[in-house]
Amino acid sequence: MRETSKKVLFWALMFFGAFLLLTQVGYSDGDDAFFYQYTHEMGFFEYLSWRYQTWVGRMSGEAMVYIAFSLGIWFWRIVNAMMLVLLPCGVLKLAEKAAGIRTKNFLPGESVAVVSGYLLMAIMTVGYAAIWINGSIFYTWSFTCGIWALVPVADIVFDTGDGGSGDHNTWHFFYSIPCAVLASMSIEQMAAVLVTFEVLAVLVVILRKHEKQRTILLIIQTAVTVVAFVILFLAPGNDIRVASEVQNWMPQYEELSFGEHLFVTVQWLVSSFANENRLLLFGIWLAGILHIICKNERKASDVACMTAAGLFSAAALLPFAGIKVFSDCGLHIADITVRLEQVPRIEEMQAANWFAMCWWIAALLFTCILIWKVSKHNVVLMLVWLGGIASEAIMHFSPTIYASGARVYYLTDWMCMFIILVLAFKMPGKKWRDLYYSIVAGLGVWNLLYQVINYI
Numbered sequence: 001m002r003e004t005s006k007k008v009l010f011w012a013l014m015f016f017g018a019f020l021l022l023t024q025v026g027y028s029d030g031d032d033a034f035f036y037q038y039t040h041e042m043g044f045f046e047y048l049s050w051r052y053q054t055w056v057g058r059m060s061g062e063a064m065v066y067i068a069f070s071l072g073i074w075f076w077r078i079v080n081a082m083m084l085v086l087l088p089c090g091v092l093k094l095a096e097k098a099a100g101i102r103t104k105n106f107l108p109g110e111s112v113a114v115v116s117g118y119l120l121m122a123i124m125t126v127g128y129a130a131i132w133i134n135g136s137i138f139y140t141w142s143f144t145c146g147i148w149a150l151v152p153v154a155d156i157v158f159d160t161g162d163g164g165s166g167d168h169n170t171w172h173f174f175y176s177i178p179c180a181v182l183a184s185m186s187i188e189q190m191a192a193v194l195v196t197f198e199v200l201a202v203l204v205v206i207l208r209k210h211e212k213q214r215t216i217l218l219i220i221q222t223a224v225t226v227v228a229f230v231i232l233f234l235a236p237g238n239d240i241r242v243a244s245e246v247q248n249w250m251p252q253y254e255e256l257s258f259g260e261h262l263f264v265t266v267q268w269l270v271s272s273f274a275n276e277n278r279l280l281l282f283g284i285w286l287a288g289i290l291h292i293i294c295k296n297e298r299k300a301s302d303v304a305c306m307t308a309a310g311l312f313s314a315a316a317l318l319p320f321a322g323i324k325v326f327s328d329c330g331l332h333i334a335d336i337t338v339r340l341e342q343v344p345r346i347e348e349m350q351a352a353n354w355f356a357m358c359w360w361i362a363a364l365l366f367t368c369i370l371i372w373k374v375s376k377h378n379v380v381l382m383l384v385w386l387g388g389i390a391s392e393a394i395m396h397f398s399p400t401i402y403a404s405g406a407r408v409y410y411l412t413d414w415m416c417m418f419i420i421l422v423l424a425f426k427m428p429g430k431k432w433r434d435l436y437y438s439i440v441a442g443l444g445v446w447n448l449l450y451q452v453i454n455y456i
Helices: 003-022 031-041 044-054 059-071 073-099 108-120 123-131 133-149 151-157 170-184 188-208 212-233 237-249 258-274 278-293 300-321 351-374 379-397 405-425 430-455
Strands: none
Touching: 003 073, 003 108, 031 044, 031 059, 031 133, 044 059, 044 237, 059 073, 059 133, 059 170, 059 212, 073 108, 073 133, 073 151, 073 405, 108 278, 108 405, 108 430, 123 133, 123 405, 123 430, 133 151, 133 170, 133 188, 133 405, 151 170, 151 188, 151 212, 170 188, 170 212, 188 212, 188 379, 188 405, 258 278, 258 351, 258 379, 258 405, 278 300, 278 351, 278 405, 278 430, 300 351, 351 379, 351 405, 379 405, 405 430
């Protein structure tokens, strides 16, 4: 079978599998019922104006919501299945470009690994951000647009192209600019990441004096993204929304001291990596270990990094055995769907909770060092890693830091998956890469089964 046919078959099967799953999903109470009601009672522009004035500046997300709810659930099922395919496809394509891979051949190991990203996540993260109708539109659809908006940006920065180094692929901007608008006016996390990397790309092309036409197109895309981002934040409904969310979800929000607010943010962020995101970190640590094993000569620093990566990896797997001493950061909120009258306090922390917090803070710092070392000082990977942390840290400014649920971790998980793929591409020897992909995919399947058996 030709390489193109294999690639089409793999992603077609992925699409139909996702579609079959989505046929079992219907409208939920709460937000889905709310959007269904108002999208059927108002005209398109009337609805967007009402939302912008009274609630949120996410006009692209709201527009997609209006279209999806107006055209019905089967439209959503088809489009969402397509987005569930295009998102990992886009992450894989960006990883290829960042790793300097120029091939049109089907990459079975890499394709299986990137799809396994869904399985490595917490089931609630995927549920909220990819399966829930309202959540999937705001998160999966907008993130997919953001990823594909970066494809021509990556072509320029890494000097790649689907047609080789001589093919500038300027036509990609005809889809990437609309995608950038859709992403930058949907979810603030994706918008911030997109703007940051586009601005950095502009600086790179100016310093390198790239081909003029692509430079102009990149500047246009960046300018359009920034304008859309500003429009999002200037929405008069934003202040109304924040005030309402303070009352509905965290009445203590405005009364917290700087220290209390900082503790709440750090505890929540560290706990997310210790629990929901830990297997994505395991993937990074395992890649680092294999990189070091493949070296002909190992220094004392290599052995130290490999040992540390092994210890952190083992701790990340302990919850499967019911051992939570490394993952319990003291964040015990019984129900995030009701108003939180009392935020977690430092006084409630036990010695074991502080140990877990310190362990995972050390793990995050070590991950930064490991990525820098095994990637041979790859600045892009470092920025992606820091961006993944920042995309969660931005919730410091939101009273829905708990109520937003696990979907907030979605972007961080995909940024970790990007790092995993780039490190895998750089791994010497097909034997080691295949072993790595098998472990990643197997762990993903186990993680899904474990969660289904224990939590559903």
